[in-house]
Amino acid sequence: MQFNELIHGFPVLTVTGLTQGAIYALIALGYTLVYGVLRLINFAHSDVFMIGTFGAIWTWSAFGFDASSGRPSLGEAAGLIILAIVVAALLCGFFAMLVEVTAYRPLRARNAPPLAFLITAIGASFVLSEGMGAFTNRRQFGVPAMLPTDPIAKIGSWSITPLQLTTLAVAIIAMLGLDWFVQRTRFGRGIRAVAQDANTSALMGVNKNRVILLVFLIGGLMAGVAAVLSDMKAASTRFNVGFLIGLKAFAAAVLGGIGNLRGAALGGILLGLVENYGSALFGTNFRDFIGFLVLILLLMFRPTGLLGESLGRARA
Amino acid sequence: MTDLRTRWRDFRHGMSQRWDRQPKATKIGLILVFVVFLYALPEKGFYEYLGLPLGEYIPLYTTRNDMATVLFQCGYYILLALGLNIVVGYAGLLDLGFFGFFAVGAYTVATLTSPTSKIFTEYNWLDSPWPWLVALPLAIALSLLAGVILGWPVLRLRGDYLAIVTLGFAEMIRIVAQQNDWIFNGDRGISQIAHPPGSSGGKPIFAFDAKPYYWLVLTVIIAMVFLIRNLVRSRVGRAWVAIREDEDAAELMGVPTYKFKLWAFAMGAGIGGFSGALWAGQANFVNSSTFRLEQSILVLAAVLLGGAGNIFGAILGGFLVIYVPEWLRSVGDVFGLPEQVRIAGEPYDVSATNLRYLFFGIILIVIMIFRPQGLWPNRRRAAELKDREKEAMVGV
Numbered sequence: 268m269q270f271n272e273l274i275h276g277f278p279v280l281t282v283t284g285l286t287q288g289a290i291y292a293l294i295a296l297g298y299t300l301v302y303g304v305l306r307l308i309n310f311a312h313s314d315v316f317m318i319g320t321f322g323a324i325w326t327w328s329a330f331g332f333d334a335s336s337g338r339p340s341l342g343e344a345a346g347l348i349i350l351a352i353v354v355a356a357l358l359c360g361f362f363a364m365l366v367e368v369t370a371y372r373p374l375r376a377r378n379a380p381p382l383a384f385l386i387t388a389i390g391a392s393f394v395l396s397e398g399m400g401a402f403t404n405r406r407q408f409g410v411p412a413m414l415p416t417d418p419i420a421k422i423g424s425w426s427i428t429p430l431q432l433t434t435l436a437v438a439i440i441a442m443l444g445l446d447w448f449v450q451r452t453r454f455g456r457g458i459r460a461v462a463q464d465a466n467t468s469a470l471m472g473v474n475k476n477r478v479i480l481l482v483f484l485i486g487g488l489m490a491g492v493a494a495v496l497s498d499m500k501a502a503s504t505r506f507n508v509g510f511l512i513g514l515k516a517f518a519a520a521v522l523g524g525i526g527n528l529r530g531a532a533l534g535g536i537l538l539g540l541v542e543n544y545g546s547a548l549f550g551t552n553f554r555d556f557i558g559f560l561v562l563i564l565l566l567m568f569r570p571t572g573l574l575g576e577s578l579g580r581a582r583a
Numbered sequence: 584m585t586d587l588r589t590r591w592r593d594f595r596h597g598m599s600q601r602w603d604r605q606p607k608a609t610k611i612g613l614i615l616v617f618v619v620f621l622y623a624l625p626e627k628g629f630y631e632y633l634g635l636p637l638g639e640y641i642p643l644y645t646t647r648n649d650m651a652t653v654l655f656q657c658g659y660y661i662l663l664a665l666g667l668n669i670v671v672g673y674a675g676l677l678d679l680g681f682f683g684f685f686a687v688g689a690y691t692v693a694t695l696t697s698p699t700s701k702i703f704t705e706y707n708w709l710d711s712p713w714p715w716l717v718a719l720p721l722a723i724a725l726s727l728l729a730g731v732i733l734g735w736p737v738l739r740l741r742g743d744y745l746a747i748v749t750l751g752f753a754e755m756i757r758i759v760a761q762q763n764d765w766i767f768n769g770d771r772g773i774s775q776i777a778h779p780p781g782s783s784g785g786k787p788i789f790a791f792d793a794k795p796y797y798w799l800v801l802t803v804i805i806a807m808v809f810l811i812r813n814l815v816r817s818r819v820g821r822a823w824v825a826i827r828e829d830e831d832a833a834e835l836m837g838v839p840t841y842k843f844k845l846w847a848f849a850m851g852a853g854i855g856g857f858s859g860a861l862w863a864g865q866a867n868f869v870n871s872s873t874f875r876l877e878q879s880i881l882v883l884a885a886v887l888l889g890g891a892g893n894i895f896g897a898i899l900g901g902f903l904v905i906y907v908p909e910w911l912r913s914v915g916d917v918f919g920l921p922e923q924v925r926i927a928g929e930p931y932d933v934s935a936t937n938l939r940y941l942f943f944g945i946i947l948i949v950i951m952i953f954r955p956q957g958l959w960p961n962r963r964r965a966a967e968l969k970d971r972e973k974e975a976m977v978g979v
């Protein structure tokens with residue numbers, strides 16, 4: 268127990284925890300959306316995210332930036348990041364929909380038992396990650412530096428780097444956009460209706476399959492945004508990068524109450540913070556340990572997560 | 584396509600009826616022949632006896648890896664699948680961290696029987712290493728205990744929450760094992776783990792050849808099949824099925840659901856630990872990177888692929904998830920497929936070894952689409968699912 272480290276590092280730990288948490292939250296949204304509508308743990312989501320991390324790297328290398336090249340100017344960097352986000356989001360959205368159409372829809376058509384979905388999810392996850400592994404020769408790829416990582420805006424011992432600021436800003440914009448989409452638009456109403464009662468909403472004229480496809484698309488888009496942010500933070504990627512981060516994101520979704528969008532956002536950020544504080548307190552070896560410990564303890568006292576499950580009910 | 588499927592169904596139905604009509608003696612005889620066949624599988628002489636050409640391609644035989652090693656791997660996966668089948672198949676509890684119990688069993692044997700473990704070199708808790716056979720019951724007991732300790736708080740959770748908590752548990756065990764300065768020695772691991780006892784002609788039976796281990800694990804599996812079969816036909820088994828079908832109804836009918844769920848969890852964990860202890864006895868070395876989370880998922884895939892709720896389904900599944908990827912390795916040799924292709928100057932590894940899990944993933948999806956109940960489901964469960972397929976569906 269190193270309380271000293273925790274107290275001295277508190278500002279830094281908080282800021283890095285928030286940025287890491289924002290990335291978890293974005294991925295967690297994908298899990299929670301699919302769970303809310305289909306009651307299904309979409310195991311392949313972590314690998315959809317992984318494809319996004321490569322999408323960003325390919326975009327940047329198309330413009331001549333690789334791990335060894337220098338940092339672009341701030342204006343250039345902004346353009347490159349936005350472009351990478353668009354490419355990665357579309358790529359992830361496409362693959363998420365592909366997974367739904369090939370692995371889940373045929374099972375739904377046969378009214379298969381829930382556990383069968385779990386197996387096709389595992390299969391899809393294998394196909395995506397191993398396919399990418401073969402395609403990239405299982406090599407590790409470096410990410411070109413985009414934003415400066417020296418602290419700006421110092422207030423006392425609190426400071427933030429441009430990279431962290433961008434991460435937080437992008438994540439918040441994406442989450443607000445999603446919230447608006449689900450709460451205020453016609454499509455969003457469709458999603459909430461199907462989440463509440465799929466069969467009744469189908470009887471009321473909602474195209475169920477289209478809504479489900481839309482849910483996978485949105486989840487994929489969010490994963491794409493997260494992929495770019497995570498690329499810039501981690502500075503490298505590999506074909507199996509999705510597994511651990513996907514696991515954490517899923518834990519975050521459960522922490523906040525799976526099926527609940529705001530819960531996923533809250534859970535992600537909390538998990539990022541707790542992990543960082545915990546690793547200062549008990550050593551970085553125990554980073555992953557603490558996240559799961561907190562999750563288990565919380566579930567014992569609040570068995571449906573912090574905010575409870577409710578994509579369909581009242582507020583999302 | 585549909586014609587083919589109905590014909591296949593008729594054929595299967597006919598076969599199973601024919602099987603049921605056989606006198607008991609014939610049934611037992613056929614089963615015995617099959618068991619002998621299983622024991623003979625890793626022997627090269629057996630294939631010679633059948634008149635198969637050795638050296639080149641032998642159907643069933645894995646040419647890239649020693650057949651006995653592959654079969655032993657299948658064996659301990661089958662044991663794991665049998666354990667998880669109790670939890671998932673009978674009691675209907677989704678456990679994603681089953682490999683954690685395997686780790687508990689393996690590490691118990693490793694720390695107690697290896698002279699290099701820190702118990703003897705640093706802490707001096709014990710004077711001399713235990714023999715494998717003495718450590719085995721303790722390994723099973725400790726994994727059973729781990730099952731109870733984990734199950735006691737988390738079995739109040741339902742469905743998917745249970746899944747994530749068990750997943751977290753396996754990850755936590757792995758992290759504890761990873762600590763280099765703790766008892767499990769992290770990545771450096773524990774070597775010189777004791778082998779099972781026994782010698783013939785002055786030489787120990789259990790050394791580095793995998794064959795005797797395969798025969799041992801096969802024997803254990805056969806014993807376990809009898810044990811589990813009797814268990815699921817008892818009051819306990821009926822309680823599990825009742826919980827799986829409808830937990831609330833079971834509780835109302837007077838089944839103490841929590842108690843029986845805990846039972847299932849602990850039983851499964853004990854079998855998982857047994858498998859780990861067997862594996863440690865063969866491997867001679869464990870370290871933290873042996874226990875990856877993917878393996879828990881592979882065991883679950885084995886159970887569901889084979890058909891949850893059926894002992895023989897679990898065995899089939901456990902066999903397939905190990906055997907098919909290994910067998911795919913040798914398929915490339917048979918067809919003379921290239922190992923590498925060059926695209927734009929960059930060499931890509933396209934050997935079956937590299938792509939085996941890719942194919943395996945595709946196979947999983949295809950099987951589940953055509954047989955969502957698994958390859959060899961329990962009859963009663965298959966009927967339930969058939970009923971489900973007939974239910975009215977809206978908007979699909």
